[in-house]
Structures are given as C-alpha cells and as structure tokens.
Amino acid sequence: MFTKTRKFAAAVVLSGAALTLVSACGGTDSGSTAGHDMSTMSSSAPAATTASAQPSADFNDADVMFAQMMIPHHQQAVEMAELAETRASDKEIKELAAKIKAAQDPEIQTMQGWLTAWGKPMPSEGMDHGMGHDMAGMMSEEDMTKLEEAKGAAFDRQFVDMMIAHHNGAIEMARTEQSQGSNPEAKELAKTIETAQQAEVEQMQKILERL
Template sequence: MRKTLLAGGLAVVSALVLSACSSSDHPSMSGMGSSSSVPAPAPSQPAAGHNADDIAFAQQMIPHHSQALDMAKLVPSRGANPKVVDLAGRIEKAQDPEIQQMRGWLSTWGATSTSSMPGMTHESMPGMGTSSMPGMMSDADMRKLEQAKGAEFDKMWLEMMVKHHEGAVEMAKTELTKGSNADAKALAQKIIDAQQAEITEMRGLLSQG
C-alpha cells in the first residue's frame, strides 16, 4: 500500500515539475518572439538640422576667414613687432581649421562653398560684397597693406584686422539670432569670444604704438 502511494506521489511530483518547466519555457519563447518583432533602432542622426541662415553664415564666413589668413601670412615678412607676429600666427592657427569645418558642413548640406567657385573673388561674389560681409578689405586695401613695411605695416595691419574682426563678430551674432544648426551656432559663439578678445589685444597694441 505504501509503495503504491509513494509511486503515485512521485508521479504527481513529476507531473508538477514538467508542468512548471513547460510554463517557464513558454514565456521566454514568447518573449523572444516579441523581441524579434521590435524594430532595430534607427542610426544616429545629426543633433540638429540647418536653415538658410546657417548656409549663408558658412558661405560668407569662409571667404571672410580666408582674407584674415591672407592678412596674417603677410606679417612675418613685413611686420616689425613680435607681438603682432605672434597674434597673426594665432589667428592663422585658429581660423584655418574653422574654414575646413564650415566647408564640411556645406558639403553635408549639399550647398556650395563660394570660395571654391572658379574666378570668384571676395568683391565679385553675388550678394556677398562688403555690405553683406562686414569688415572685408577691398583689393585696394590689400595692395596697400602688401606694400607697407615695419612699424607702418604693423599699425595698418592692426587697424585693418580690428575692423575685420568686428565684421566677423557681427556676422556671428546674426548666426546666433537667425541660425538653427547647433554646431554652427556653437562656432559663432566661439568666434565672438575669441575675436572680441583679440580686438581688445589689438587695440592695446595700437595704443602702445
């Protein structure tokens, strides 16, 4: 009698164990099925889009920066003040990477970099003369600067670069107000901070001379 009860009990226990295993398996299977139906996450997208003002900012700031580089490259062979030479080197080091950054944006946005257009000069760019790019030097200004030497060159260069920087700051402030791309606005703020500080430095050098 005891053997019969024991056998019966073992059968019940076995049935319960099998039932438990079976019920624990199914949820995991159903979970696997449901997880396989969840769409894969989309690839990461740029943090923000862009608008026409972002494009205009990059298209105009590239030639603006390029002229600053042209001016900076004149200093080592013409300037007399080591502080001016040092400042010119810092301007060149800072603005050249920014030009490459903005060219990359324009390429990503499917827009043309005006500085890469054949036969296009600073003064001949449609809609991008000195009125729309404040602080730009004319060709005559640049020729005059190229002909100067020594202390005369340093003074002329500082005066022109102050004006040039003021124009860049104005353009950058417009981007902060009207632009929508986060990276472009961050660069605009960086330009404002750096060039305002350099304007103060250049005015100090002018006051000493």
C-alpha cells in the same frame, strides 16, 4: 598673394542685404537654400568631409549663409596674417597673426565640410562680377595691396587697424548666426568666433595705444 583675395572678395555681396534676407526669412526649412541667387555659386564641392566636421542634419538658411560668408571672410584674415609673418616688426603682432591663422584655417575647413554635408555650394570666384566689397569688415583689393606694400612700423599700424575692422565684421556675422541659425554646431562655432575675436580686438586696441 592676392589670388585668394580676388577669388573671394566677391562673396561680399552676401553682406548687409543678405543678412536682411536671412532676418526676413527667419527659421526656414532645413532643406531650403540661402536667400540669394544660388546660380552665382559653384556647385562643386569635396566628395567627403572629415567626421569631426560633420554637422547635425538640422540647419536653416541662416546657417548656410553664415558658412558661405564666413569662409571667404576667414580666408582674407588668414591672408593678412600670412603677410605679417614677413612684414610686421612688432613681436606681439607677429604672435597674434600666427594665432589668428592657426585658429581660422581649421574653422574654414570645418565650414566647408558643413556645406558639403548640407549639399550647399561653396563661395565661388564666379561671384565677383560687378560686386563691391561690402561684407562687414572685408578689405578691398586696394586695401590688401596697400598692406602688402607696407613694412615695419607702417605695416604694424595698418595691420592692426584693418584686422580690428575685419574682426568686428566677423563678430557681427557670428552674432547674427547665434540669433537666427538652427544648427547647433554652427551656432557653437559662431559663439567661439565672437568670444575669441572680441578678445583679440581688445588686445589689438591696446597694441594701437603703444605703437
């Protein structure tokens, strides 16, 4: 279950420091690379992407950073949602987890398509050497292990606590993309993520009050 977490947890290096870099770079050339060492990223990418995922040619470093960070962030949320399918006892939590997975799986595919179209690398499992879990809202492997081991009411509370923090991290990244990105499709997705996940945070806060 945690192979994906181990593969993508390393993308956390692209957190606060990377966001600062993006801010410092501002709107850069559409053909430039993200403001971090791209040698740590995999150069492999799918040969093609679906037409629906094709973005406009206009993009900057912030757009690339947004996709490279949000892909592993979403992947962890999907992993957490999959745990809820068999471990959660609360019906509303199960329904919310299914909703999260249904929304974020396609968004992952869309962002992977953008990186391919832009000629930019995907987040790589080779990025995990000596790197912490500092990406906004990203859970550590220890956190994920604790969640996997929990069941019933204990799982429900842990899941909601963790997903609120996780969503808040995604909202932070989405706001950065909206203010610093240039690609219209990426900025629109960021707006969608912020709106949807803010509503889910409010729902989960209400769930916490009754658990």
